[in-house]
Amino acid sequence: MKNALLKLGIAFSLSLFFSWVYLFTPQAFYSLDNKLRDFMFVIRGELPKSNQVVIIDIDDRSLKEVGQWPWSRNKIAELIDTLADAKAGIIGLDMVFAEPDRTSPHLLKKTFPQLPQSLPNYDEILAKTFTTAPVVGGYIFSPEKTKDTRTPLIPAVFIQQGLQDTEYLTQAEGIILNTPMLQSSLYSSGFFNTNTSYAGGVIRSTPLIQKYKGDIYTSLAFEMVRIYSGADRVKIVGDEQGVSFIEVGEYLVPTDHTGELLINFRGPQKHFKYISVSDILNGNFDPKDIENKFILIGTSALGLKDLRATPYDSTSPGVEVHANVIDNILQGDFIEKPFVARLYDLAIIWVLAFSLILLFSFINSFFIIPMATFLLGLMLYLLYVSLFSYGLVLTLVTPILVFISTLIFSLAIDYVIASKHREQARRILGKKVSTSVMHHLLAHADDDLIASKEVEATIFFSDIRSFTSISEQIGSPTKVIKLLNTYMTPMVDTIIEHKGTIDKFIGDAIMAYWNAPVPVENHADAALSSAIRQIEQLQGINQTIQAEYGVNIHIGIGIHTGMVTAGDMGSEGRSDYTIIGDHVNFASRLENLTKVYGVQVLISNATYKQLKGDYSIRPIDIVEVKGKSKTVEIFEVICGSKHVAEEEMQLYKKAVILFRDGKVDKAHDLFAKLHTKYGSKLYGFYIQRCKKFIDNPHLPFTPVFKMTHK
DSSP states (O other): OHHHHHHHHHHHHHHHHHHHHHHTOOHHHHHHHHHHHHHHHHHHOOOOOOOOEEEEEEOHHHHHHHOSSSOOHHHHHHHHHHHHHTTBSEEEESSOOOSOOTTOGGGHHHHOTTSOTTOOOHHHHHHHHHHHSOEEEEEEEESSOOSOOOOOSOOOEEEEESOOOGGGSOBOOEEEOOOHHHHHHSSEEEEOOOBOTTTTTBOOEEESEEEETTEEEEBHHHHHHHHHHTOSEEEEEEETTEEEEEEETTEEEEOOTTSEEEOOOOSSTTOSEEEEHHHHHTTOSOGGGTBTOEEEEEEOOGGGTOEEBOSSOSSEETHHHHHHHHHHHHHTOOOBOOTTHHHHHHHHHHHHHHHHHHHHHTSOHHHHHHHHHHHHHHHHHHHHHHHHTSOBOOOSHHHHHHHHHHHHHHHTHHHHHHTHHHHHHHHHHTTTSOHHHHHHHHHTGGGOTTSOEEEEEEEEEEEETTHHHHHHHHOOHHHHHHHHHHHHHHHHHHHHHTTOEEEEEETTEEEEEESOSSOOTTHHHHHHHHHHHHHHHHHHHHHHHHHHHSOOOOEEEEEEEEEEEEEEEEOSSSEEEEEESHHHHHHHHHHHHHHHHTOSEEEEHHHHHHOOSOOOEEEEEEEEOTTOOOEEEEEEEOOTTOOOOHHHHHHHHHHHHHHHTTOHHHHHHHHHHHHHHHOOHHHHHHHHHHHHHHHOTTSOOOOEEEOOOO
16 A cells, blocks of 8 residues: 555656646757657658749859859849749749849949940849739848838738737847838748747747737748738737637648747758759740749858758758748648647646556566567657647657656665655755755654644745736746746745745745744744845846846735644645644735735734844734734834835834824824825825724724735
8 A cells, every 4th residue: 555655656746747847848858859859850751742832942053153142133033034934823032132233234334424324223123023923022020120120011911810919929120121122023022030949050930920010921931822822811810828820811820829830841951842043044944843833042052051950951951941831831731739738748747657657566577678668669659640640749858758757766666665754854845944954854854853743933925016917027938937936046045044944835925934844043033034135135136137027026025923733734645844823824914914014024023022133123003813803013124225214213103103092193194294205105004094083083993904804
């Protein structure tokens, strides 16, 4: 029975841990996951060619015959005219003509006025060609502002369905467009940015849409498909999580929440039909290879530096990214990671952990390794089938880690049983107490330190103010978690340095306590010193997060001392060392009261009486907890950047005494004076308390503030 419970406990712990690892995956895990998926692409090999996309290649042979890049615009015009004459379906330019052609003959007239006035303007020639051919030009969005402040002249017309906010879309700050003459002559245009963020420089996805100056624009490949489909509108479909898919004509294209498409690469480089520009210009090609096809003009020449890393190749021509996107949409064999895939991933983690632990329990140790090898191969095959047969992207690294970890724990189960009590103490308290306390627990593991008992403890609660608004302002869940880690780490370290025990994290709140499970001398002072240090640290933390996220954090802290029940609590299979009791609840409510009074640190009278250090403290109020008849006096600890001058302090204390004596008129005048001179939520709060009794003289006076909520 004990062995079974231990194994179930291990399965639960592994599931919980790897769920956390998955949900808050470090960048290294993303990189390894991507590389494993890239390897699956290599194993799958090349897909059958659809022959709907043709790449007109500015290759090394073309550069040798035509001349070095950039070519004169009349040569580009000749190329496009030839393709148009061959009845190209639609032509996409994986290039941008951001500056006028400096080789154009008409420019010579500035230097040699005697030359004929009719010298050709190559930009005009190319612009005229654009007006007579189905050309979709390219441009580049920039994450930073650029000198060019124009917008593309031909944005796609979008409608939204279910999408709550377009802020999920990638927001461009700058743009690099074709020259005005060329841009205005194009049939249409689209951006050709790709995405290598968080991917180790390898292109695995690409944005189909981006936002710029309030409008939404399509990528080069997606714009070509839109025109091909005959759709004049593109529908973005999503929900509060962001974009789900994009509908254009008869095509439904699944994307991530930002409108990026995971690319199902068709094969290694040169998968699509390539025709050299030289062959086009020399007429050395079959027009049937061009007729009614998607034509992309790009380059494979090494010197032009348009080579990209893909799952198949480290130096694939960048134009193939657009070709793959077009072919994905036309064939409809997408790979995607919908929001629900996270639930599938978590389910796999939990099912694997529990099923493998139970399976290995019934297998002879001699057969565990062969069985594990077979099951690991089967699991990877199913993930492969999920990716390429169902187009569903699931995590690869985490299941493998779960599998290996489960195997290791299964083989070492006897050793785990032998050291159960020591490891239990380490698991429960190892990350919640200081090193000295941990050593004490391990040295006295047989003393039943975690057994339930009554003990006086000082309880600490802290909470970030308006964290929901901060989260909404930041937007990205990953950034929110990173911000929380930036804040939590020094806060937790400070608690542990002052010999406190971390009980739990409640969202953005921290609960800790002192004097359990081992005694802490002057625990009230230790808790308050920790709180003061945290307030002091907040200024440095805010400098960091203000620079990175543009927000500041403000916290409230409540500290109370009283008798609690401390011990290892929970179910037989899952327990934790914690404290419970009315005093714990009051400490939590005390933290909530910091919002009412507009202060940072509140302590109870019980904590105040035990303090031996020298602190700046002033009385705040007498409160009555909901459901309790006993009143408690509470105090503010002034610390951090806050300073109360002696004159203000004396005037405030006098006002409080007057209020508690029922002299609300005089108290009101003093609080009003304080509020006018110093401005404080606390003074405004007391002004309202005074006005209540002044305006309602029939009400019986009481200086006690009744807490109406928990």
